[in-house]
Amino acid sequence: MSTIAGLTRATLAKDLRLEWRSKDAINSMLFFSLLVVVIFSFSFDPTAEESRQIAGGLVWVAFLFAAVVALNQTWAREMRNQVLDAYRVSPAPPNALFLAKVIGNFIFVTVLQALMTPLFIVFYNLRALGPAYQLPIVAALGTWALVVNGTFFAAMSLRTRSREVMLPLLLFPISIPALLAMVEATGAILTGEFSAKFWIVLLAAYDLVFTIASLFLFGFVLQAE
């Protein structure tokens, strides 16, 4: 149980249980994404061809903003009653907490994507002209890029006075390469005009680098005052 895997599993189970009971993160994300889909759809009323061109950007920007809601919630929960201090004084490794939070956020955003994708398809009349099997790969890699950085920077901004503002300020600039890769890869798959492979490899490399860097640095962030 005291292995990183065991502690990650226990913390993840606890977070999923808390989210199941409160539904704080998933409800906020869902309503936010729903609003984006509906408002953009009515504002632009795009044709199917136009939709394919803009959908990559639209979908990922909606998920990025929605993810910020979940990312803020994830640590706010640990700050209530200062529960995080109970973890800090324990012998449990910081990385188990970080991994559990990242996986938890990944699950929340993936659930959101699963619920929102049919709506995107209906509202924007979307159909992939390229290899559609690559879409889940882009979604998984892109989501991981968002949540791994987001979880790390949300923890960093935890003790700042205006953490809700601080998180996007830290997260968005550093997510630009990943966001670009997600948008380009999604656009390539939907339009079928060019290959998404380069962008997928770039996303995978981005995920690898930032996951390792976050795991390496999280201990310092957790123990900082």
Next chain:
Amino acid sequence: MLPAVTVLDLVKQFGRFAALRGVSAEFAPSRLYAILGDNGAGKTTLLRALAGLTPPTRGSISILGANDLRSVCRQLGYMAHPSLLYDEMSGMENLRYFAGLYDVKNTEQRCSDVIRAVKLDPSLTRPVGQYSQGMRQRMSLARALLNDPQILLLDEPFSNVDVRSAREMVSLLAGLRDAGKTIFVVTHQASLLEGAADEFVWMESGQIVSRTPDLAARMEAR
């Protein structure tokens, strides 16, 4: 006998404010220390520094002979003013999770035992958020006891607890001291610990100003 806790020239600065100003002291094992003082005297900062939550600006802390507090964190039990519990989970669910962090064996039995020790019911299924303040305090104490620590650091354990429950908590702490634990209790309710505490440690402006075996001696000196 080797001291359980030694602090040497401990200084903690928060910006320009010094919460601790060169605290030096030795605390013997198997004793119950009441740490007293006015608000802002540095009691909580000292406790957090001992728990490893607030790194000192200067000075050193040695617990059970170790200077690296991470290496002895299994031997520490920390109870803060907030409950350090998840409001949405029951007491038992909370303790099960924290038991996992300490790799406590026989989790179910141990969780039930510490909950009973603080005079709560382990079968209570309602979330901690619906507990009374006193119940929450006791559950918080149960969490601090979970890993059977050698050193207990308790910050205001009796606040918002009725007198009868507070006395029960004091007698539990005295029993733990008799069993060999070293206990530090930060409190504004010093009279509750009269007869139970081995030493009253008085703090003022970030320094230990006196250590007396009984409460009355210092009160008279004041």
